Amino acid sequence: xxxxxxxxxxxxxxxxxxxxxxxxxxxxxxxxxxxxxxxxxxxxxxxxxxxxxxxxxxxxxxxxxxxxxxxxxxxxxxxxxxxxxxxxxxxxxxxxxxxxxxxxxxxxxxxxxxxxxxxxxxxxxxxxxxxxxxxxxxxxxxxxxxxxxxxxxxxxxxxxxxxxxxxxxxxxxxxxxxxxxxxxxxxxxxxxxxxxxxxxxxxxxxxxxxxxxxxxxxxxxxxxxxxxxxxxxxxxxxxxxxxxxxxxxxxxxxxxxxxxxxxxxxxxxxxxxxxxxxxxxxxxx
Numbered sequence: 001x002x003x004x005x006x007x008x009x010x011x012x013x014x015x016x017x018x019x020x021x022x023x024x025x026x027x028x029x030x031x032x033x034x035x036x037x038x039x040x041x042x043x044x045x046x047x048x049x050x051x052x053x054x055x056x057x058x059x060x061x062x063x064x065x066x067x068x069x070x071x072x073x074x075x076x077x078x079x080x081x082x083x084x085x086x087x088x089x090x091x092x093x094x095x096x097x098x099x100x101x102x103x104x105x106x107x108x109x110x111x112x113x114x115x116x117x118x119x120x121x122x123x124x125x126x127x128x129x130x131x132x133x134x135x136x137x138x139x140x141x142x143x144x145x146x147x148x149x150x151x152x153x154x155x156x157x158x159x160x161x162x163x164x165x166x167x168x169x170x171x172x173x174x175x176x177x178x179x180x181x182x183x184x185x186x187x188x189x190x191x192x193x194x195x196x197x198x199x200x201x202x203x204x205x206x207x208x209x210x211x212x213x214x215x216x217x218x219x220x221x222x223x224x225x226x227x228x229x230x231x232x233x234x235x236x237x238x239x240x241x242x243x244x245x246x247x248x249x250x251x252x253x254x255x256x257x258x259x260x261x262x263x264x265x266x267x268x269x270x271x272x273x274x275x276x277x278x279x280x281x282x283x284x285x
Contacts, residue, residue, distance in 0.1 A: 003042040007051045014140060017055050018167050022142040024051040025164040031055060033076055034111035036103070037119050061169060070136070070172040075115075079108035090176035090202075097184045098125050098200070104192045117153075118168045120160045120223060122258070123194040125186065127154065128218030129173075131225050132200045136172040141165045147172075154223035179204050183283030185275045186219065195219040196263055197271035199251070199279040203234070210234050215247065215276060220257045220268040227251055230276070239284045248277035 009024070011017040021029060029051035030038060041047040055061060055075060062076040064086050071087050082099040085092030102108055102116075102125050116126040117137065129135075130150045137148045139162055153161050162168060176182070186198030197220040203213040213234040218224035230250050237243045257268035 001043055001045055003039075004045055004048040006042075006049055008054060009051060010054045010057050012057050012059075014058060014060065014167070014169060017053055017058060018140055018142050018165070020051075020053045021165045021167055024053065027051060029053055031118075031167060033115045034078065035115075036107050036111035037115070037121070055167070066175070067172075070174050073113050073171045073173065075112065075167070075169050077113050079103075079111050079113060079116075080105075081113070083108075087175065089178060090180040090182055091173060094129070094176070094182040094184070094200075094202070097182065098129055101125050101184070101186055101195070101198075114168050114171055117171055118160060118162060120154055120156075120158050121194070122157055122222055122224070123196075123198075123219045124224070125184075125195070125198065125218070128198055128200050128216050128224040129184075130171060131218070131223075132202065132214050132216035133173050133176075134226075135174075137162075137168055138170040138172065139163075139166040140169045141167065145169075151226075154225070157222045159223075176202060177204065181205065181283040183279035183281070185279040185282060187271050187275060197268055197275050199272065199275035201276070201279045201283050203283060205239060205284075208238055209236050210239055210243075211236075215251065215280075217251060217255060217272055217276065220255050220272050222258060227254055229254055234280075239280075241281075244277045244280040244284070247280060248273040248275075251276040 028049050030049040032052045032054045061074040063074045065072050082095040116124045135150045137153050183201045186195040188195045198218045200216045204211040213231045215230045216226045230247050252269040252273035257265040259265040
């Protein structure tokens with residue numbers, strides 16, 4: 001099938017883009033960046049936006065830079081930008097680990113980091129990373145700019161705190177301290193398929209004990225989130241098979257898993273148990 005007719009707008013500045021959003025969002029205007037989620041739904045006419053605001057011509061949105069101790073990722077930065085370390089240290093390594101799990105190579109060359117965050121698919125690897133690292137989302141509209149914390153940004157399945165006239169211009173990720181260990185593990189039925197469950201962890205080891213552990217899960221619930229109780233149980237423990245297995249058990253207990261015709265809630269619990277344990281083991285190796 002072909003998309004329904006629509007009007008194409010090509011702003012060259014952020015101010016122009018948010019002005020168009022203010023005018024056209026009430027008329028079902030949509031932002032187009034990578035288009036890897038929007039365009040297929042348009043082709044099947046599951047989405048029929050009257051206006052597309054194409055931000056690919058805004059050069060200032062195609063940048064990755066370190067500012068004030070944070071990695072700033074612009075709205076037009078592709079997944080493929082992280083095939084090589086975008087920044088030195090543990091954060092660059094973690095981004096490289098995660099990106100390899102996203103769909104397939106052609107999609108990573110077109111899809112965008114911020115587009116994945118704004119789409120808020122439960123199976124999004126970047127959403128899980130953003131939740132784990134307490135990312136900041138920079139939203140701009142004709143009314144001004146605001147910064148939304150990850151814990152306040154994700155509201156449910158493909159639902160966020162963004163207003164319809166707001167453009168997600170950037171995501172800020174805190175740089176990870178030297179010595180931070182990272183792990184990421186996900187399960188999908190085939191390589192490139194949507195993940196059914198995933199876990200992302202970070203921690204440091206000081207004096208033989210786990211310090212500042214972070215544990216986030218995605219895919220299993222309506223949106224990615226950190227599991228504070230699991231983190232508290234891990235803090236101060238020596239890295240061990242028993243501690244990691246206990247963390248996986250606790251994570252499985254804490255989640256409220258989705259259920260569908262393909263995957264039962266119990267199956268997702270079992271996967272989360274395994275993903276958390278394996279991610280911790282990977283980080284400790």
